[in-house]
Amino acid sequence: MKSIARTVVFLSLAIPTIVVASGSGSGSGSVPVQQPFHLPSDREVERYEDDKVWRIDWSPMDHGRKKHVMNVVELLDLDVWHTSQWSIDIRLNSKQLEVLYGYLPNEAFHPFINDLQSLVELSSVQEEEYDYIPFHLSGETTQESVERELFELMKKKKKKGKGRTKPKPSLPPIDPYNLTTIDTPFHDKFHSLKEMYKFGDTLISTFNDTHQNTSGIHIKEVDIGKTYENRTIKGWSAKIHHNKTGEGDPGYPTVTVDEDEVELEFVVIAGQHGREWVGPSSALYFLHHLLLRASEDPKSDSAILLRSFRFTVVPQINPDGYEYSRDKSRMWRKNRQDVGGKGKCLGIDLNSNWGYKWRSSKSTACSEGYAGREAFEAYETKAMSEYLSSAAERGNRVRAFVDLHSYGQLFMFPFAHSCDDFPPDAEMLMEAGLGVAKAMRTKQGEGYEAGQACDLTYRAPGDAIDYSYGVTDVRWSYSAELRDTGTYGFMLPPKLIRPTADEITAGLMYLAKFIYALEVNPP
Numbered sequence: 050m051k052s053i054a055r056t057v058v059f060l061s062l063a064i065p066t067i068v069v070a071s072g073s074g075s076g077s078g079s080v081p082v083q084q085p086f087h088l089p090s091d092r093e094v095e096r097y098e099d100d101k102v103w104r105i106d107w108s109p110m111d112h113g114r115k116k117h118v119m120n121v122v123e124l125l126d127l128d129v130w131h132t133s134q135w136s137i138d139i140r141l142n143s144k145q146l147e148v149l150y151g152y153l154p155n156e157a158f159h160p161f162i163n164d165l166q167s168l169v170e171l172s173s174v175q176e177e178e179y180d181y182i183p184f185h186l187s188g189e190t191t192q193e194s195v196e197r198e199l200f201e202l203m204k205k206k207k208k209k210g211k212g213r214t215k216p217k218p219s220l221p222p223i224d225p226y227n228l229t230t231i232d233t234p235f236h237d238k239f240h241s242l243k244e245m246y247k248f249g250d251t252l253i254s255t256f257n258d259t260h261q262n263t264s265g266i267h268i269k270e271v272d273i274g275k276t277y278e279n280r281t282i283k284g285w286s287a288k289i290h291h292n293k294t295g296e297g298d299p300g301y302p303t304v305t306v307d308e309d310e311v312e313l314e315f316v317v318i319a320g321q322h323g324r325e326w327v328g329p330s331s332a333l334y335f336l337h338h339l340l341l342r343a344s345e346d347p348k349s350d351s352a353i354l355l356r357s358f359r360f361t362v363v364p365q366i367n368p369d370g371y372e373y374s375r376d377k378s379r380m381w382r383k384n385r386q387d388v389g390g391k392g393k394c395l396g397i398d399l400n401s402n403w404g405y406k407w408r409s410s411k412s413t414a415c416s417e418g419y420a421g422r423e424a425f426e427a428y429e430t431k432a433m434s435e436y437l438s439s440a441a442e443r444g445n446r447v448r449a450f451v452d453l454h455s456y457g458q459l460f461m462f463p464f465a466h467s468c469d470d471f472p473p474d475a476e477m478l479m480e481a482g483l484g485v486a487k488a489m490r491t492k493q494g495e496g497y498e499a500g501q502a503c504d505l506t507y508r509a510p511g512d513a514i515d516y517s518y519g520v521t522d523v524r525w526s527y528s529a530e531l532r533d534t535g536t537y538g539f540m541l542p543p544k545l546i547r548p549t550a551d552e553i554t555a556g557l558m559y560l561a562k563f564i565y566a567l568e569v570n571p572p
């Protein structure tokens with residue numbers, strides 16, 4: 050086996066990007082810096098014809114070898130999609146692949162997504178168009194079925210180009226912003242930030258306590274802060290205020306409330322990584338489901354929970370990265386902050402930038418995992434951390450914090466930075482986490498696993514749940530990796546939004562009930 054130093058020298062000859070990686074830190078040098086990779090100009094949209102996603106199997110490798118691989122990945126600024134105990138998924142262009150072939154045993158490699166560009170196109174297909182693809186509901190999803198699906202889609206697109214579209218079936222039009230039903234087509238599509246925020250406004254107009262039909266729900270918009278590109282990060286926060294005259298009413302279980310007892314808050318965020326589109330969609334679905342159930346039935350679990358907790362959902366914590374992923378570069382993960390990086394590289398990986406045991410990364414600003422020059426350098430992590438740490442000023446205490454990502458089908462508790470840092474509440478966190486995973490599995494039969502973040506993925510400092518647990522003392526801190534396990538990866542087709550959202554909604558409901566039973570209303 051080659052030594053890591055020799056390998057990296059070799060790599061630096063083979064791939065121009067490493068020249069940038071090993072350059073000096075200041076961005077003001079007069080030497081023209083080589084573009085590390087193809088950057089889309091303002092008008093063009095990045096394409097991925099030359100890219101494939103590979104799965105590298107850890108099992109034939111010992112610990113040292115695995116560490117070498119991770120070092121190479123970091124030094125080459127490779128785009129890691131997912132890491133688990135068994136494997137790592139990496140996006141590679143043909144040049145990068147050639148280099149890794151020289152370094153890794155060939156049998157450790159499996160091409161996982163062969164036709165990335167088509168998958169990108171597939172994930173942006175509207176649900177109506179989908180109806181013409183004969184295979185998309187046919188049972189199990191396999192590599193083969195996806196490829197067949199892509200083939201059909203491309204065939205259809207070509208036909209469409211020739212102006213031979215089939216007539217659409219006449220469906221009764223349902224207004225996507227009619228939120229009196231969970232069947233609203235809003236949940237069958239990925240949405241722009243603007244549409245998400247319109248959804249939030251509509252939640253208020255539909256569910257806020259101005260009508261007789263809303264069971265005393267109060268919902269308001271919360272302003273978390275601004276992004277680097279000056280977009281507003283918004284959240285929606287809901288609560289049913291205690292009906293003090295209603296005590297004894299069988300529909301309203303008596304939750305003894307102290308006048309000065311602090312309000313408990315349950316916070317859900319999503320979208321730290323721009324390309325992980327199903328997180329934000331699921332967060333909105335969860336809040337919608339909660340409010341709808343509570344308004345329909347004051348005895349529902351949702352209503353009981355809303356009387357005990359304030360639920361705050363921030364569906365899109367990284368609006369700049371998300372919009373960039375929608376408009377320019379589907380694989381964009383970070384925010385869009387100028388960090389003085391070489392080669393015009395922009396962006397901080399938000400989930401490496403939180404201020405608990407933060408460490409600077411070996412990688413450069415060109416890396417998808419760039420942690421920033423210091424903790425909370427990113428506008429977005431800073432704003433959200435201020436929201437979490439100012440709970441006392443709002444008269445409440447954040448009791449739960451759940452951070453939604455994709456993909457991997459995992460539900461994880463702290464810590465992520467190291468398995469040696471063991472949370473005092475680990476046993477309870479594991480017990481609740483196992484229940485959540487089971488609730489999620491039960492919903493649609495999709496497997497979810499629970500465990501400690503450092504264990505289930507690769508150890509990573511600067512994680513949001515490490516901060517929420519380690520610094521702001523939020524006992525029930527979790528991060529979730531939603532669907533899938535890699536077949537579509539980040540390019541989940543719209544038809545899978547609803548099942549994914551339905552699963553995590555069941556999981557979050559389970560978690561809230563668990564905390565309720567343990568801490569709010571113990572037997």
Ligand SMILES: *[C@@H]1O[C@H](CO)[C@@H](O)[C@H](O)[C@H]1NC(C)=O
Pocket residue numbers: 223224227229230
């Ligand atoms: C909203 O949808 C529900 C259920 O489909 C329907 O009964 C209701 O009339 C719709 N409301 C509006 C304003 O369209």
Ligand SMILES: *[C@@H]1O[C@H](CO)[C@@H](O)[C@H](O)[C@H]1NC(C)=O
Pocket residue numbers: 228229254255256260262263344
């Ligand atoms: C409650 O009633 C108002 C006014 O009629 C309506 O706009 C709103 O959609 C209703 N909300 C629900 C949850 O049914």
Ligand SMILES: *[C@@H]1O[C@H](CO)[C@@H](O)[C@H](O)[C@H]1NC(C)=O
Pocket residue numbers: 253257258259267268269
């Ligand atoms: C929501 O309802 C409450 C109580 O009726 C009211 O005070 C508040 O202004 C309403 N908020 C919005 C955004 O309409």
Ligand SMILES: *[C@@H]1O[C@H](CO)[C@@H](O)[C@H](O)[C@H]1NC(C)=O
Pocket residue numbers: 279
């Ligand atoms: C950001 O938006 C605010 C108003 O929302 C505006 O006053 C300010 O000039 C904007 N800043 C930039 C850099 O665009």
Ligand SMILES: *[C@@H]1O[C@H](CO)[C@@H](O)[C@H](O)[C@H]1NC(C)=O
Pocket residue numbers: 264265292293294295296298
């Ligand atoms: C509060 O409780 C009283 C007594 O049970 C009941 O009549 C009233 O409708 C309740 N109000 C709300 C907003 O639920």
Ligand SMILES: [Zn+2]
Pocket residue numbers: 321322325400454455
């Ligand atoms: Zn993520």
